Amino acid sequence: MKKLAGKVTIVTGSSRGIGKEIAMKLAHEGAKVVVNYSSSPKKAEEVVNQIQQQGGEAMAIQADMSQVDQIQQLVTTAVEQYGQLDILVSNAGIEHFGKLEEITLQDFERVFSVNVAGQLFAAQAAARYLPSGGRIVLTSSDSARKSVFYHTLYAASKAAVSAMVLNLAPELGERGITINAIAPGGTATDMAQENAKRYTHPALQNVPPEAVLKSQISLQRLAQPKEIAAAVTFLVSDDASYINGSTLAVDGGWL
Template sequence: MKKLEGKVAIVTGSSRGIGKEIAMKLAQEGAKVVVNYSRSPEKAEEVVNQIKQQDGEATAIQADMNQVDQIQQLVTSSVEKYGQLDILVSNAGIEHFGKLEEITPQDFERVFSVNVAGQLFVTQAAAPHLSSGGRIVLTSSVSARFAAFYHTLYAASKAAVSAMVLNLAPELGERGITINAIAPGGTATDMAQENAERYTHPALQNVSPDALLKSQIILQRLAQPEEIAAAVAFLVSDDASYITGSTLAVDGGMF
């Protein structure tokens, strides 16, 4: 018996990267998966097709996570499609680097609209459809705990997610629903590759990437997206029934 047999899951931002691997993993464990995307219908359909090729069930639904009406429609359409909702994984997010004097109100609105408000309002939309045993996993980041130059806005948004999870846990716990977050470290995705140099201290720009990994991560390598997905699959399973309000670091042991 697969661990998520008979469950229905929404995974936001799941047309690529970590979100794609989460969708694939939950489907492998037996869940019917809603693959959410914002602007890449072709990539979302590729994920759906891959799931179906592995004898899973999935559908793609468009919704922009900074538009509350689209968030609500995502949840409504998912329930109409599958008749129930058991799992929400809020993965969609955007990156930001910028010096203090360069941060604009528009930057703040853009980052917090997706990384914080988007995760809050998709939780709000999904919660009424979850029954006892429901699972919610949001996405924080190790950036909430480790400083990097010019990363204030992004890090603050991810710290807010951990605070939301902690404070929503008692409220949702009254209904038997757990809510947790994952905090991935460096992960081998296209987003990480685009921003890798920006995470590096200016004094270490000439140090080889391999040496940096060995000096900063106990396991001496980046995570693979499948490893982040495995942590999510654990948190939404019955094996994690006594875990709520927590942020799980999936970072290879950063120090």
């Protein structure tokens, strides 16, 4: 029996990268998956097609996770299509680097509208339908607990996520619903590739990337998206039924 047979799940921001692998993994474990995307319908449909080719069931739904009305419609449409909702994985997020004197109110609103408000209101919308035994997994980051130059805004948004799951746990726990977060470290995605140098201390800019990894990560490599997806799959399964309000670091052992 597959771990998630008979379950319905929404995975936000799942047209590429970590979100795609989460959607694929949950489908492999038997869940019907709603693949959410903001602006990449072709990529989202490719994920749906891959799931279907492997014998799974999935559909793509567009929703901008910075817009509360679209978040609510995403959840409503998923329930109308599949008749239930058992799992929410809130993966959508945006990156930001900027010096203190360069951060604008627009930057703050853009980052927090997706990384914080988007996840909060996704949890709110999903919780209206989740039964006892329902699961919510939000996405924090190892950036919330380590210092990186010019990364304050992003790190603050991800720290807020860990605070949210900690404080929502008793409220949702009364209904038998668990809420946790994952905190990925460096992961081999296109987003990570675009920003790899910015995560490196300025004094190490000329050091080979492999040497930097060895000095910062116990496993001396980036995570693969499938490894993050495996951690999420554990948290939404019955195996994690007594884990609530936690943020699970999936970072290879940060030094």
